[in-house]
Amino acid sequence: MDTCGPSRRPTVAQRALAERCRAPAGPRPAATSRLDSARYLCPERFARERAALFEALPLLLGPSAMLPAPGTAMTHDGFGADLLLLRDRDGGLGIFRNACRHRGARLVDAPEPVALARIVCPYHAWAYGLDGALVAVPRDETFPGLDRASMGLGRVPHAEAGGLIWAAPFSTADFALSEGALAEDFTALGLDAMHLHARRTHDVAANWKLIMDAFLESYHVQRLHANSIARFFRDGVTAGDMLGPHMRAAVARVGALEDVDLDDWAALRRVLTFTYQLLPAAVLVASPDYVNLLVLMPQAVGRTLVEDFMLIPRPPASADEAAHWARSWALLDGRVFGEEDFAAAEACQRGLATGAVPEILLGALEQGIAQFHAAVDAAIAA
Numbered sequence: 001m002d003t004c005g006p007s008r009r010p011t012v013a014q015r016a017l018a019e020r021c022r023a024p025a026g027p028r029p030a031a032t033s034r035l036d037s038a039r040y041l042c043p044e045r046f047a048r049e050r051a052a053l054f055e056a057l058p059l060l061l062g063p064s065a066m067l068p069a070p071g072t073a074m075t076h077d078g079f080g081a082d083l084l085l086l087r088d089r090d091g092g093l094g095i096f097r098n099a100c101r102h103r104g105a106r107l108v109d110a111p112e113p114v115a116l117a118r119i120v121c122p123y124h125a126w127a128y129g130l131d132g133a134l135v136a137v138p139r140d141e142t143f144p145g146l147d148r149a150s151m152g153l154g155r156v157p158h159a160e161a162g163g164l165i166w167a168a169p170f171s172t173a174d175f176a177l178s179e180g181a182l183a184e185d186f187t188a189l190g191l192d193a194m195h196l197h198a199r200r201t202h203d204v205a206a207n208w209k210l211i212m213d214a215f216l217e218s219y220h221v222q223r224l225h226a227n228s229i230a231r232f233f234r235d236g237v238t239a240g241d242m243l244g245p246h247m248r249a250a251v252a253r254v255g256a257l258e259d260v261d262l263d264d265w266a267a268l269r270r271v272l273t274f275t276y277q278l279l280p281a282a283v284l285v286a287s288p289d290y291v292n293l294l295v296l297m298p299q300a301v302g303r304t305l306v307e308d309f310m311l312i313p314r315p316p317a318s319a320d321e322a323a324h325w326a327r328s329w330a331l332l333d334g335r336v337f338g339e340e341d342f343a344a345a346e347a348c349q350r351g352l353a354t355g356a357v358p359e360i361l362l363g364a365l366e367q368g369i370a371q372f373h374a375a376v377d378a379a380i381a382a
């Protein structure tokens with residue numbers, strides 16, 4: 001199945017990672033490093049991370065495909081900011097506070113998209129257009145001098161680029177990377193034209209960084225995933241680089257990487273899985289013919305909601321295609337993420353909480369974790 005479209009090509013940076021995977025530069029230095037376990041357990045540390053990362057950086061909410069149709073609305077509460085996403089009749093996206101400007105009532109409850117002509121408050125029926133403007137006030141003669149133009153819904157800075165939706169509910173974050181280099185990579189992967197096959201929120205009893213850690217090393221793939229996806233991958237053949245504070249990696253799958261034309265995107269993706277670890281807390285995994293996006297939403301030092309989105313090239317055209325995607329979803333979301341990666345993060349949270357392991361030890365294949373934690377530490381120190 002063509003997943004990339006005829007006009008899609010890997011970016012220069014994606015090609016460069018493929019070339020590095022093809023010719024790994026000799027044996028890895030046997031470097032190890034250590035991280036203090038308190039970073040996963042300490043509530044004060046968690047509060048500092050919230051302030052320095054989640055309240056300061058653009059937050060990835062999900063794929064554009066989660067709200068594709070004009071004239072629709074959905075809510076997003078996972079980051080502790082009650083957000084209302086509105087897709088207007090022209091397909092433009094606005095993100096607003098989900099609070100009525102009259103007396104503050106929550107306006108909409110819609111974790112899944114709903115079609116709406118306008119937003120009507122359930123309390124006194126003030127109504128807002130899909131551009132957030134206040135358009136109707138019942139008995140408006142009882143509000144003499146009301147300046148409707150200044151009473152639209154509170155706007156939240158946001159960006160939509162490369163098939164992803166970003167917001168900055170707590171700050172005036174800079175979206176330059178989201179709209180620049182990241183969007184270029186994700187457009188190359190075809191994200192902007194993909195269809196949302198499924199989404200599910202996992203409630204994981206682990207610190208958010210323990211979940212990120214599972215996507216920052218390939219050491220575990222042949223072990224933890226021995227009975228699920230290990231057979232698809234080579235052991236620890238990867239190359240990575242940085243995109244600003246974000247990390248990008250190519251992970252070699254079983255197959256003849258050496259013979260692949262690097263401009264043949266579909267062939268390249270059959271032998272390389274591209275992954276992105278996006279600060280503060282999202283992971284994108286580009287499998288050969290579909291993409292999983294994981295959005296981590298920390299709730300407490302030891303609890304994280306993880307929303308998994310699976311994107312496919314187009315809606316299934318037959319029962320066979322639907323069954324194919326259902327199997328992929330069950331394998332990745334149910335088994336690999338749910339029963340393996342997230343379960344491992346929960347196991348580490350419990351083990352570290354015993355106090356028996358004051359420092360964790362990272363081997364040469366796990367230095368991506370050290371790099372990620374250095375970026376987190378730098379953000380806290382800034």
Ligand code: FES
Nearest residue numbers: 100102103121124
């Ligand atoms: S609180 Fe919304 S109309 Fe009164």
Ligand SMILES: [Fe+2]
Nearest residue numbers: 214221225341
């Ligand atoms: Fe894994």
